[in-house]
Amino acid sequence: MTSRFADGLSVGTDLVTAAESAVGQALSRLSGPADLVCFFVCGEDPDDVTLAGLRAMDVAGDAMVIGCSATGVIGDGHGVELVPSVSAWAATLDGARLTTFQLETLTAEDRFVVVGLPERHPDDRVAILLADPYSFPTDAFVERSGEVLGDLPLIGGLANGLRGRDSVRLFADGEVYTEGAIGVLISGEINVSTVVSQGCRPIGPTMAVTRVEDNLLLELAGQPALARLEDIVSDLDEDDRELVASGLQIGIAMDEYAERHERGDFLIRGVLGIDPEREAVAIGDVVEIGRTVRFQVRDAETADEDLHALLDAHRAQLGRIDGALLFSCNGRGSAMFGSADHDAVAVRDTLGPIGVAGFFAAGEVGPVAGHNHVHGFTASVLVFSS
Secondary structure, eight states: OOBSEEEEEEESSOHHHHHHHHHHHHHHTBSSOOSEEEEEEEOSSHHHHHHHHHHHHHHTTTSEEEEEEOSEEEETTEEEESSSEEEEEEEOOTTEEEEEEEEEEEEETTEEEEEOOOOOOTTEEEEEEEEOTTTSOHHHHHHTHHHHHTTOOEEEEEOOOTTOTTOOOEEETTEEESSSEEEEEEEESOEEEEEEEOOOEEOSOOEEEEEEETTEEEEETTEEHHHHHHHHHHTSOHHHHHHHHHHOEEEEESOTTOSOOOTTSEEEEEEEEEETTTTEEEESSOOOTTOEEEEEEOOHHHHHHHHHHHHHHHHHHHOOEEEEEEEEETTSHHHHHSOTTHHHHHHHHHHOSOEEEEEEESSEEEEETTEEEEESSOEEEEEEEO
């Protein structure tokens, strides 16, 4: 069966051959020539990853190409973690205009300036972003992207390598980069949308932040933040208390004016620790006084339910889905679900037997409530529909 979107996967220690195979599989399953090819490489030796990337770009021919190194890849309905492998995704995007870009950071006095952004046009639909977390200020760039890019959705992930720092490789149109960020801007007559599954469940009530200092929550709803948290935990059953102990989260309400704040209405951030002396709770973000927050827990069952529900609703809204790119946190997969295949299978189960590929990211990029954010433990999906 041929289509406008296809994927490929190859596992093996010879990464150059694996790259050739994965890209070849994806291209052979297309009904026409590829306009865009994305590929992802997991390998022990950064030099081998580089050679694999160069081969993947060569096999892709005249298509626009982007790719990156990763600690795991997704393709052909499977996830593969921590072993040499390459996944690829190819698309025939009739009516679309594609612009690849490479971002660098320059420091000017006490601030950084990102250069290399593509020129914006009214018919821009989405930008895929792949970044090196060690050299590129992804969090700051993504959080402030609206100032420069307006309402353009960003989706993608933070690349990595099996050797961590200095093993990241980014690929775009024949070039190899060891720092910064790369991506592709998709514009024109094409239907794209995004799904970001944060996979959390609220516990306790929603509360207003009434006193704060940097990332320390000092008071919630007029009471010491730690006392509020202790009251909430004391009311939980044993299973939920274990979830709190294994990794408590906090949700920051995206719409302050909503009558109710339920699952999916929050931007999720980690709870980093407590300060018993100040009765404070430290979180992985800075929030202003007056913002609404709610503590959250995450487990495999909740994350599975959340992803399926969001994808089901997306399909019901859009009708026929043709292809998707999947950026899944490296803390999901077998660590969370017991299987590296979970997110890939969930996407195909809900959206249909479509071309889906991606990688296990060190942080996922995607919009929530119209604003771009960097997430953790998230599945971010770029969906192409008819």
